[in-house]
Amino acid sequence: MTPYDERTWGADMDLFLQRLFDALTNGSTYALIAVAMVLIFKATTLINFAQGEQAMLGAFIVLQLWKWGIPMWGAVVIGMVFSGILAACLERTFIRKFDPADHLPLVIITLGLFLVINAVAAIIWRFDPLSFPQLFPSGRAVTIGNARLSWYSIFAFGSCLLVLFVLQTLLTKTKIGLAFRAVSSNLESSRLCGIKIGQTLQFGWALAAAAGTLGASIYAANPVLQIEPTIMLRALIFSITAAALGGLDSLWGALIGGLTIGFVQSVVVQYIPFIPNEMTLAAAVVVLLIVLTFRPSGFLGTKTVERV
Amino acid sequence: MWVSLVLFFLLVAFAYVDVGSIAIGSNKYNLSLIRLNKAIAYSVAILGLQVVVGYTGQIALGQSFFFGTGAYISAWLVADYSWPFLLTLVIVIPSCFLIGMILGLPALRIRGLYLALLTLGLAALFPTIVKLDSLYKYTGGAGGKLTTNKITGSQYKFAPPSWLPLDEIAQALQKIPLLGGYFGDGPLSNREESRMWKFILFSLVASLCFWLISNLIKSKPGRAMRAVRDNETSAAVSGVNLAMTKTISFGIASALGGIGGMIYVAEVGIASPDDFSSLVAIYLIVGLVVGGVGTLSGAVIGGLVYALIPDWASSTQSISFVPQRWLQGPTGSLILGLLLIVLTLFMPGGISTAAKKVKNRFVTIQSRANEE
Amino acid sequence: MTDALLKVQELTATYGQIEVLHGINFEVRPQEIVVILGANGAGKTTALRALSGMVQTTGSANFNGSEITNLEPDAIVRKGVAHVPQGRGTFPELSVEENLKVGAFIRSDNEIKTDMESCYETYPVLYERRMQSAGSLSGGEQQMLAVSRALMSKPILLLLDEPSLGLAPQIVEGLFERFVTMNQELGTTMLIVEQNAQIALAMADRGYVLESGEIAVEGEASLLVNDDAIRRAYLGG
Numbered sequence: 073m074t075p076y077d078e079r080t081w082g083a084d085m086d087l088f089l090q091r092l093f094d095a096l097t098n099g100s101t102y103a104l105i106a107v108a109m110v111l112i113f114k115a116t117t118l119i120n121f122a123q124g125e126q127a128m129l130g131a132f133i134v135l136q137l138w139k140w141g142i143p144m145w146g147a148v149v150i151g152m153v154f155s156g157i158l159a160a161c162l163e164r165t166f167i168r169k170f171d172p173a174d175h176l177p178l179v180i181i182t183l184g185l186f187l188v189i190n191a192v193a194a195i196i197w198r199f200d201p202l203s204f205p206q207l208f209p210s211g212r213a214v215t216i217g218n219a220r221l222s223w224y225s226i227f228a229f230g231s232c233l234l235v236l237f238v239l240q241t242l243l244t245k246t247k248i249g250l251a252f253r254a255v256s257s258n259l260e261s262s263r264l265c266g267i268k269i270g271q272t273l274q275f276g277w278a279l280a281a282a283a284g285t286l287g288a289s290i291y292a293a294n295p296v297l298q299i300e301p302t303i304m305l306r307a308l309i310f311s312i313t314a315a316a317l318g319g320l321d322s323l324w325g326a327l328i329g330g331l332t333i334g335f336v337q338s339v340v341v342q343y344i345p346f347i348p349n350e351m352t353l354a355a356a357v358v359v360l361l362i363v364l365t366f367r368p369s370g371f372l373g374t375k376t377v378e379r380v
Numbered sequence: 381m382w383v384s385l386v387l388f389f390l391l392v393a394f395a396y397v398d399v400g401s402i403a404i405g406s407n408k409y410n411l412s413l414i415r416l417n418k419a420i421a422y423s424v425a426i427l428g429l430q431v432v433v434g435y436t437g438q439i440a441l442g443q444s445f446f447f448g449t450g451a452y453i454s455a456w457l458v459a460d461y462s463w464p465f466l467l468t469l470v471i472v473i474p475s476c477f478l479i480g481m482i483l484g485l486p487a488l489r490i491r492g493l494y495l496a497l498l499t500l501g502l503a504a505l506f507p508t509i510v511k512l513d514s515l516y517k518y519t520g521g522a523g524g525k526l527t528t529n530k531i532t533g534s535q536y537k538f539a540p541p542s543w544l545p546l547d548e549i550a551q552a553l554q555k556i557p558l559l560g561g562y563f564g565d566g567p568l569s570n571r572e573e574s575r576m577w578k579f580i581l582f583s584l585v586a587s588l589c590f591w592l593i594s595n596l597i598k599s600k601p602g603r604a605m606r607a608v609r610d611n612e613t614s615a616a617v618s619g620v621n622l623a624m625t626k627t628i629s630f631g632i633a634s635a636l637g638g639i640g641g642m643i644y645v646a647e648v649g650i651a652s653p654d655d656f657s658s659l660v661a662i663y664l665i666v667g668l669v670v671g672g673v674g675t676l677s678g679a680v681i682g683g684l685v686y687a688l689i690p691d692w693a694s695s696t697q698s699i700s701f702v703p704q705r706w707l708q709g710p711t712g713s714l715i716l717g718l719l720l721i722v723l724t725l726f727m728p729g730g731i732s733t734a735a736k737k738v739k740n741r742f743v744t745i746q747s748r749a750n751e752e
Numbered sequence: 753m754t755d756a757l758l759k760v761q762e763l764t765a766t767y768g769q770i771e772v773l774h775g776i777n778f779e780v781r782p783q784e785i786v787v788i789l790g791a792n793g794a795g796k797t798t799a800l801r802a803l804s805g806m807v808q809t810t811g812s813a814n815f816n817g818s819e820i821t822n823l824e825p826d827a828i829v830r831k832g833v834a835h836v837p838q839g840r841g842t843f844p845e846l847s848v849e850e851n852l853k854v855g856a857f858i859r860s861d862n863e864i865k866t867d868m869e870s871c872y873e874t875y876p877v878l879y880e881r882r883m884q885s886a887g888s889l890s891g892g893e894q895q896m897l898a899v900s901r902a903l904m905s906k907p908i909l910l911l912l913d914e915p916s917l918g919l920a921p922q923i924v925e926g927l928f929e930r931f932v933t934m935n936q937e938l939g940t941t942m943l944i945v946e947q948n949a950q951i952a953l954a955m956a957d958r959g960y961v962l963e964s965g966e967i968a969v970e971g972e973a974s975l976l977v978n979d980d981a982i983r984r985a986y987l988g989g
Contacts, residue, residue: 117493118493119493119496119497121496121500166721166725169725175439175492175493175496176433176437176439176673177724177728179439179441179493179496180665180669180720180724181720181721181724181725183441183662183665183720184666184717184718184719184720184721184724185717185721186662186717187662187666187713187714187716187717187720188714188717188718188721189717190710190713190717191709191710191711191713191714191717192714194709194710194713195706195709195710195711195714196709198709247857250846250850250853250854250857251854251857253843253845253846253850254843254846254850254854254857256845257843257844257845257846258841258842258843258844260806260837260841261837261841261842261843262843262854263804263806263825263826264804264806264825264829264834264835264837264841265829265854265855265857265858265901265905266825266826266829266830266857266858266905267826267854267857268824268826305504305658309501309504312497312501313501316494316497351508351512353504353505353508354505354508354509356501357498357501357502357504357505360497360498360501361486361498361501364486364489364490364494364497364498365486365489365490368490368494374845
């Protein structure tokens with residue numbers, strides 16, 4: 073086998089393309105959860121460790137609604153609304169009374185929510201994997217050599233862009249969106265401008281949960297996956313890393329971060345011989361470590377991240 | 381105070397070595413020494429969290445990483461090199477201390493939420509590390525590492541020294557009128573003796589850890605830690621070496637995690653990857669919070685809660701009015717999560733602080749009553 | 753003598769355990785410019801924050817016929833009190849125009865656009881930079897933006913916290929001249945907290961001197977300028 077063997081080269085190229093397509097698929101779903109985390113971080117400088125579980129619960133509700141005969145996209149919308157309302161209630165009951173500057177109680181509360189939501193979902197739906205309705209047309213859209221880009225990947229990426237555009241519009245063109253950005257920019261001045269802080273943050277939580285539910289639904293709709301209560305555990309770490317990579321407070325940063333993590337996972341790790349396949353998680357944690365240590369503001373974040 | 385505690389431990393050992401279960405309705409709840417040994421293991425690991433989170437104020441949540449590291453190193457030395465368990469601490473403590481210090485280095489630049497993020501990431505990483513093919517020789521891959529001796533194929537035995545008259549004590553206790561029944565019947569079997577000896581040994585190790593840490597907290601480095609927790613800037617201004625204090629507290633916490641891991645694996649007999657997942661890291665935090673952040677006694681309470689509640693929850697297979705299907709789910713996780721939330725909302729000091737408050741109130745009422 | 757627009761009685765304010773204001777009394781009459789003078793740490797900023805509902809208070813503050821001490825900050829804004837905090841308090845990540853829109857957050861009438869244009873007329877530099885982020889403005893421009901933003905809520909009473917802080921003297925002069933014109937044209941009542949006693953007293957109707965959380969001196973601005981004690985303490989001889 074010489075380096076100039078064309079057939080091998082072609083196969084290598086196919087493999088590379090296929091991995092690139094995988095990167096796009098995974099990256100898009102990570103980005104959707106990362107966007108949810110970014111929304112909450114922007115407003116409260118809080119990382120919601122329960123974000124993934126809230127999204128998972130939302131996706132299960134979507135599944136349940138679909139099983140009851142509601143058309144799937146209708147089920148997705150109702151599921152998003154439901155998890156939005158749930159998140160607003162969670163914010164009101166558990167989050168608002170704490171001082172946002174004191175991180176430990178908030179971390180603990182979101183970890184508690186993580187456990188509770190996970191357990192509730194497992195009690196209701198058990199740990200058995202269930203198949204999720206197809207949200208997108210099945211089959212391949214583009215075939216290059218042996219590399220296949222499925223419709224699913226295209227739609228997953230497309231939905232990710234769509235969500236970002238919708239959020240962007242919501243935050244820049246509506247009054248509550250403007251209030252939300254004002255609160256994340258300067259809390260005290262927002263109060264002095266007559267903005268009701270609690271309600272605005274509640275709106276942020278609802279928005280984040282809705283986006284997360286869409287993300288988890290799309291993730292679970294991946295033809296190679298099934299839905300189970302632990303589905304978001306792994307995805308959560310990738311998503312957190314994606315969010316941190318993008319800068320934690322930048323929506324578009326979350327997309328770039330998600331795609332980068334997808335790329336690292338599906339492409340980079342595959343080409344470094346001494347890193348075993350299962351180490352993609354490690355790669356993500358190492359990326360997280362490097363970003364937080366050397367460039368806490370990530371790709372696109374504002375440079376106010378806490379430092380000693 | 382300490383003497384009475386030791387006596388209490390011994391009594392518990394004799395009482396629960398064999399029977400150790402209560403039945404409520406149709407549910408059986410285990411109280412055996414196995415649970416208590418696990419509780420000791422968790423307590424020591426939570427004690428580590430107390431040092432780094434409770435006293436130094438660093439939100440480092442990945443204790444399961446060091447718990448696992450200690451367990452694996454210990455299992456490896458016992459199985460492959462026929463070391464006795466306690467001796468493995470000679471390796472476990474320094475290596476966990478060092479790894480903790482090294483992994484704690486980024487924390488000099490990262491804090492608050494970011495540290496929480498990173499340490500939980502580390503915790504999630506541990507199972508995948510020990511499952512690595514290249515480490516299979518040492519870790520046993522996904523199947524876990526048995527502590528069974530490789531050459532002889534037998535388990536390490538915790539044999540009580542011959543001068544310790546466990547058997548005689550047991551028999552003497554059985555003769556106590558009325559209460560004697562609680563201490564079983566007849567002489568102790570070998571298994572019972574070894575289990576009891578294990579419990580005594582582990583209690584001693586744990587007590588030593590608690591004693592050392594309680595002294596540390598009162599000493600100069602302990603004051604430095606609390607200064608860092610309360611206000612980093614003013615601590616630095618008053619001459620506390622922030623980097624040193626933080627790194628050392630990470631090291632101590634990790635070493636304690638490793639000791640807990642050793643106890644755990646000595647009790648369970650196998651180190652398996654999923655016993656050290658990020659979920660375990662979260663459960664250990666539950667232990668930290670439930671007992672009370674920044675209290676030593678909180679670590680004991682936390683260890684008991686972690687060892688007993690999930691186990692009891694899964695033993696509860698029937699409660700009237702609750703569908704059985706629900707009880708078969710992860711009710712333990714649900715209860716621990718609820719505890720975490722409810723305690724943070726309503727009892728920020730945890731059980732140990734609340735108990736102190738009740739005691740104080742009682743004492744003041746008493747003294748007032750005396751004055752009148 | 754007209755009825756006071758704002759009448760403050762025995763107002764105390766506490767941060768945690770520490771009481772910063774120990775029961776102060778003062779009043780602001782309609783269309784007046786009142787200045788509160790005092791050294792660093794005298795409690796000037798706290799006095800304004802207390803009026804805006806940002807700190808724990810006891811005592812009473814009656815604004816325009818209703819008690820405001822027990823209200824949330826957003827409700828106080830809705831009553832017609834606008835507050836320009838110390839250090840400008842703009843929204844650095846938002847554009848100049850968005851800053852003004854946030855200022856008008858409590859309003860839903862159709863005049864917002866017109867009012868925004870009149871802000872731009874007053875400060876043409878803000879118009880030039882309306883798409884730029886507020887964080888990119890100079891200190892003087894930020895102060896203009898902060899004042900304009902506060903005016904966007906159409907306040908009856910404007911609270912200004914050390915508007916001169918960190919600005920060059922010429923800029924301060926221009927800024928304060930605008931305050932006087934605004935006061936005359938729009939009839940906005942102003943309560944200004946300042947360390948720069950000279951320029952503040954020159955434009956104010958009346959003044960109070962706050963010392964260690966208590967009102968030490970009060971009187972007509974023209975009289976305070978000539979008060980020996982004040983000259984020595986705040987006017988540099």
